[in-house]
């Protein structure tokens with residue numbers, strides 16, 4: 257991939273390497289990092305080399321001519337931490353890439369859209385659904401709303417307007433996504449503001465990798481940090497019942513919706529932090545949110561965790577190590593390494609995968625299957 261902003265835009269830090277080289281560099285680094293735990297072969301899951309990000313956010317920059325007329329552009333932060341104006345991005349999906357200049361021109365040509373526009377977020381599905389969030393430093397009035405409705409129709413996209421304490425959803429606040437996982441079709445609503453994996457095609461391969469390492473079980477699955485049910489829904493087919501928890505209300509609501517979309521009935525989703533869930537399981541605290549869930553009715557043998565960059569906190573790490581099988585998806589090898597120091601005292605690493613979700617950056621996603629020894 258070549259991008260005219262390589263070496264300038266601070267987003268793609270590994271700009272001096274081609275796709276293969278940046279992947280090789282990260283594989284070598286991670287094999288070295290985890291060599292004290294395992295010498296098994298790593299499964300390597302590649303990304304597409306460009307147009308792989310299905311969500312993106314850009315700031316809006318304004319230049320003024322002598323007559324004080326503004327011209328707006330997309331902006332990123334440069335390596336020197338300055339504003340870098342860009343007019344394209346090679347890593348975002350083709351549809352986002354094509355929409356970017358068309359949308360900018362529409363916004364540029366209308367004072368109502370342009371004035372105090374601060375940032376734009378794109379959320380795109382592989383099924384061509386597109387949600388654009390326009391973020392402002394001004395109150396959005398009736399005039400803006402009417403114009404944005406027209407723009408939605410004209411560009412065949414969904415628009416949300418956001419400002420301080422204001423959210424204007426003009427049609428829908430989600431996109432429709434359909435993922436083909438091991439030949440089976442799953443439907444999802446990806447909600448604005450909820451977490452979604454940025455590299456949708458690698459995401460499918462991550463789910464398939466996890467499924468490959470799970471036999472069909474008559475026992476139950478416990479999942480922490482479940483988001484909108486991205487893993488939960490396909491994984492539920494392998495278990496008798498699933499209990500899945502997540503801190504974000506937005507994500508739990510879309511998880512419930514996603515369950516309905518796929519006619520799945522063996523999952524209980526609970527909005528609860530991992531830390532609170534540990535307290536509930538250990539009967540240290542009672543939660544009204546759990547009044548309809550009989551925790552004792554579960555017969556868990558597997559736990560699936562996909563925490564944020566901070567990894568597992570002390571109490572959650574302690575809980576996880578009681579399960580026969582642990583599947584850990586991590587977006588931060590540093591905290592994964594820390595957590596494995598505890599988990600490998602009771603469990604053995606059976607499988608290890610590196611998923612190149614964030615190509616051309618230092619980041620990489622990992623997947624580990626651990627079995628109790």
Ligand SMILES: C[S@@+](CC[C@H](N)C(=O)[O-])C[C@H]1O[C@@H](n2cnc3c(N)ncnc32)[C@H](O)[C@@H]1O
Pocket residue numbers: 451452453480481482483484485486487501502503504507528529530531562563564587
């Ligand atoms: C890396 S995302 C994974 C989400 C989901 N597994 C997916 O694939 O889309 C991590 C999730 O953990 C949630 N989260 C963050 N801190 C949490 C906590 N302390 N307890 C429970 N969930 C938390 C976030 O809201 C986010 O949805």
